[in-house]
Amino acid sequence: MQRKIGIIGGSGVYQISGLEAAQWQEVATPWGAASDQILTGRLNGTELAFLPRHGRGHVHSPSSLPYRANIDALKRLGCTDILAVSAVGSLREDLPPGDFVLVDQYIDRSFAREKSFFGEGLVAHVGFAHPTCARLGAEVLSAAASAGVKLHQGATYLVMEGPQFSTLAESRLYRQWGADVIGMTGCPEAKLAREAELCYASLAMVTDFDCWHPGHDAVDVAAVIATLSANADKARNVIAALPAALEARPGACPCGCDRALDTALITASEKRDPALAAKLDAIAGRLL
Template identity: 75%
Template sequence: MQPMIGVIGGSGVYQIEGLEGASWVKVKSPWGKPSDEVLVGRLGGLPMAFLPRHGRGHVETPSSINYRANIDALKRLGCSDIVAVSAVGSLREDYAPGDFVLVDQYIDRTFAREKSFFGPGCVGHVSLADPTCARLGAACLAAARAAGVKIHPKATYLAMEGPQFSTRAESNLYRLWGADVIGMTGMPEAKLAREAEICYASLAMVTDYDCWHEGHGAVDVSEVIKTLMANADAARNTVAELPALLPAREACPCGCDRALTHAIMTAPDKRDAALLAKLDAVAGRVLR
């Protein structure tokens, strides 16, 4: 199977240059309106779809983003892999502003978002012990290094609700919990990608030290934006290296593309027809 790469661009990354035959397409989703149209084309011979998470012009807040519609839209377009680019604050001295990190674990502290495609009438439980795809993560790590980007290969991401930044007490608490970086958009995006059986990797750009760091004080949005703009090209250069690192395959060795095989709990005769209709893309493989 030839992969199709979906790229979700976070703060500062609102477009991808160099796509051959690129065009913006509107994708209708039964889960509502995605953040924006999707830019589709080919990069390095591979089909690619780019979706700006906050919309062009940054119009969606972390809480108002329709994460279900975004993931569903990329699934409908045929994406087998999603690389999520996001801005994060660092909770570690050695993860400095300007560095990139590859997220492999999450602590989800969000509370105002729809977190699952499943619900009453079709109950499903997927494993999130390893919430990102190791195969895709390894490709992102190699791509970043090929692009000359300084990247840390592991990080635990604390997902907060926002839109306000942390209090100093919260920032210090999250450090005690063992979190490495903090952001507002990593969840439920990773959970929904797993439910949709899409391989998911998170490439995070460190913009600041949050507010725990005595030498940096409160988060300054102007400094965050300055760092974001400096990192945006590095993120795009990393994405440009990916096609050469993602060969055709039959199945994901991590099992991401088979996450729903044993996940549906509701008996066939008890399933809600309206919900099943909405699940046609994300769970069609196991519900047909």
């Protein structure tokens, strides 16, 4: 099966170099405008679409990001897989600033965002026990090794609402919960990708120790940006190495990502809202 990779670039990663036939495209969605235009092209022979999550120049806050439009736009462009790159704080001593982590679990503490494409008139409940695609994650690990980037495998990402950073009490609490890293954008992005039946992996760049660490000052934007600048090239190197690490995928994703809606739709067909169904043409068109 032909694969097309969507890259969602987080803080510090606003562009991808080396794309052949590169062009910025405006993609209209029923959920409004995406964060920015999407850069499409071919990278080392693989179709790729790049979306800067916060927009070029970082104009969108975590709470106001158009998450649904972003995922819909990538799906509408034909993406089969999404690699999300994001900046996170570390809640573990052995994950220092500058390290990279492959996230595989989430604790979602966000509260001011639309978290589903579905709703009144057309209800769906997707499975989310394993929120990332193990197969795509293994390919990202391989790409990181090829790029010479140290990547920790497996981490739980605590999603906070923001835009303020944590209090000391919150930071200590999240460590007690077993969270490994903390950020503001991992959800609902991963949840929406599952609803859109896209394979999703999360590459997290550690920028700071949040505020729990007694040997470090409280988080500030200047320190975060300094670490991001140092790591941005490493993130781009992993992305550049990803096409060579991709395996030929059979007709169905081994993890079931591309069939997430098979048993998720619960609203009786005669009771479904036709207006909402129409908005779901790209997300759930194969079933609706």
